[in-house]
Amino acid sequence: MVLPFTHEPFTDFTKKENRKAFEDALEQVKGEFGKDYNLVIGGERIATKKKNQSINPSNKEQVIGTVSQADTELVEKAFQSAKEAFKTWSQWDPKVRAEILFRAAAIVRRRKHEFSATMVYEAGKPWGQADADTAEGIDFMEYYGRQMIELSEGKEINDRPGENNEYIYQPTGVGVTIPPWNFAFAIVCGTTIAPIVAGNTVLQKPAEDTPIIAAKLVEVLEEAGLPKGVLNFVPGDPSEIGDYLVDHPTTKFVNFTGSRATGTRIYEKAAKVQEGQKHLKHVVVEMGGKDTIIVDKDSDLDLAADSIVNSAFGFQGQKCSACSRAVIHEDVYDEVLEKSIELTKKLSVGDPVNDTFMGPVINQKQFDKITGYIDIGKEEGELKFGGESESSKGYFIHPTIFADLDSKAKIMQEEIFGPVVGFTKAKDFDHMLDIANDTDYGLTGAVISNNREHLNRARKEFNVGNLYFNRGCTAAIVGYHPFGGFKMSGTDAKAGGPDYLQNFLQAKTVSEQL
Template identity: 60%
Template structure:
């Protein structure tokens, strides 16, 4: 039976001496390559612009990870045209060829696993074990979607009348715009890109502005794996400058986006507009964050509850869409669970993620740092600060694991996404109240229930309105093919990544009937 927590971070990665030595060597290798300049890539050719942006290490602001050329609208147009031209041949390639690229890319990344771990540590501040889990997830996406495409290529089963043969098959859509997030700048970036590619579409990839180098390294992998030029075009750039242009373009067939609610809603609205010359309705595949809750019943294992809350709240400094930013605890066990949560969280080591025993690294940027600080101040006025609250951006963007207790269920800290290491804790009177508070948000991504009461667990399955519900475990660490990932309401389009249905979002179905 597979371990359902195989990608869940460990507190002390250095317990594995061999892995420690390998990743230490990988970090040194990556450090020797820092500061290089990465061009735009269109149809396999490098393109430069007049605007070069630096990607910095969020744990050490003086360290430049790399420099990237930023695209203009004119260059974005070139990328669209290249993807459009490549689509005419790529859409007709065999499933074996397309899936083969994914399988070879997975093998390359598996061989270079610690190197990619090191890039994640450096560019986005992931602690070792979190980085290792993400690289594993990237490999899973590549292999899973490759296998799934063989199933989809069979088409759907339909019935036949005498003298008539019917087929139900799938065709690719066209050019897709892929806009991934910083927090899973390898796994989600790769998964959304190859999900489009293996189904026969071509892509303009606009990487996260704070993680362009990792995407550039993935482009190297795709080239080595044999992906033809122009199928994926690497287009770093400012969302303000080229984002709307890519979304609005009449040749854009779909947009695959992971990021903030505000940007996702903007994309969704703009994609709905039909422009002159546009002959289709664009699809949007969107995952837009969450306000995720772990509820603790009166009949709960209180140690499991505390461990699940702390790991889910503070892993990767709370910068996961699935992170537990709210714990709602039954009044009968509130004090004991709160005490255990504070005790466990106070033991977490915060610091530079290149150190193997770091659990809480930096947040991604000054913008994020300042936003989190503002929410901590809001939280102090809405509840009782019981841990943390401090921050330091003198070297990197560090925010202490922060817990604010006794927060009212309607407080801002209980309803607005913070995206940082800040946990709000609220009290409930009974199980119905626990469910009510858990659903008291615009989001619906992940949630967890800690309870030994079978009736309450069944009630949660029916009434806890989230796309990913976990019973007696934390609310993070979905595994490709095991827990398909995507949420309800303002968490997005519930486009379940890592599911048997995901690739169909990049295809259109065709029914063919031949009479003899």
């Protein structure tokens, strides 16, 4: 009997024993610095001459590890390995496939602090954010395993006299997973194990900035009993192997999370039928957001400020769900702005090893992009707090608040993916909704209000995939808040929800005349 799904609890770091355990894990991971990580193709570990160094964004001189890089010849070998493994893996009892995920979840749970500590170093994640990331990965394994067991029964359809009908699901084949660096374990895990538990085989190309935590996931799945060739670990330069992965005629699906530019390119390329391809590729893309918190005049203003600050600056604003726009009713605008500034002043910025609220942004490219937007913001609005940055040792940017922005301003329209939030006034609720919906994206949003009529209007009129009332717009939990957005935020696949696995399954009707 499989117990009902329950969310993996977060670690309480106010307890001395938990802090000590995490500090020990940080030392353990530090002791592994400089280790080499190889490709995994058909269960074989392959070292290559071309390497990628994983760098600590808090300390650019610190190399976390070195990862071999695949070329197209090795990717081709991975495709052939995945094709061969699919022949048997697709025939496994779905319940037995699910049991591998449950065992993997138990292994990660026992090594939870190690995985979180790895992300503190490799992704610059503060303790609490890293702990939540690991917990989410565990949740994905537990949840998708249960979902597959349920789907293995098929769905009930109607019979007629003298006719027996079945509606069943079967796996699609070999697919490609391309996860991001920001949820370095959770999204890597979820986007990889969902198609696998559905009976498919996968080539995973991890993010260049965070390949080591992805390599640890591969190790865990092997330990849990995943057969050789089901998951092939092929890190590499996207300019060298990216198109090859997407274009390959064997590819049945592409599961991508990342930038809009890359996501739309994958979507376009996957639509082309290649020579030898006998199917249409299914594409799941999650491409980002420009997320808004609306604050009504009839609302808890302390809650509003807390929601804005935590949603804007958690993990340095490097979440596709992060609040980057605060749309405030003009009657309470000044008060909410002031409360938000006061809360932001209390946030600590520094090396997350030391349990700061904010750490570094991920790399030089992102640092330059974000500081560039800060410069733009100084021209478009009033810098009320922050704006400082420092990159001599690591990529640190302080939480930044701009006020009195026009809703059409660049920093109110374009995804920044950093610790920058813009405030703008609205004259009434209609005006708030107009501003909130006036963006290319539609991922998350929140409404802080005690007006039930306005909340009910927002249910239908606030055009986002994940809408939250009287709380922040980040921190979706698997099984509670299925995640995915509208418009240019992606295909709204709703990760961590009851429909997600069907992206990697084919529905089949079997009808027998009796």
